[in-house]
Ligand code: FES
């Protein structure tokens with residue numbers, strides 16, 4: 001049996017994204033980040049496309065992943081959380097509020113990836129130290145802020161979330 005994929009051939013994939021099930025038809029080579037953005041979830045950014053910057057970070061089955069390194073077909077049946085899934089009824093998540101109030105962003109390009117990775121960290125560890133935050137988030141790069149206010153925002157959010 002041939003395993004060759006013909007150009008343009010597509011596969012059906014089911015993704016549960018922010019608690020909504022999406023059925024999509026994708027080419028096997030299509031990256032998850034591109035599928036998310038084509039669905040309209042453009043809060044997830046593509047910075048490098050090579051697993052370096054972390055701008056494309058989302059949660060897959062509760063764990064942070066760089067969605068430029070996962071094929072959509074590999075995510076079939078998964079539960080995905082993107083930045084759009086954090087606010088509830090228009091109210092920002094404490095991490096989003098803390099980033100805003102602590103000036104933890106400038107251009108904002110890295111911010112959704114930063115927040116998603118910080119969200120994963122605070123699920124694992126309610127009260128991380130500055131060092132733990134820096135270690136956990138070393139795969140998220142920011143070209144604007146110098147990181148100080150990002151770390152401050154994550155600590156502030158941890159407090160608000162009841163650490
Ligand atoms: S776009 Fe995925 S790590 Fe940079």
Ligand code: FES
Pocket residue numbers: 104105106107108109110111141142143144145
């Ligand atoms: S705020 Fe501009 S890259 Fe981080």
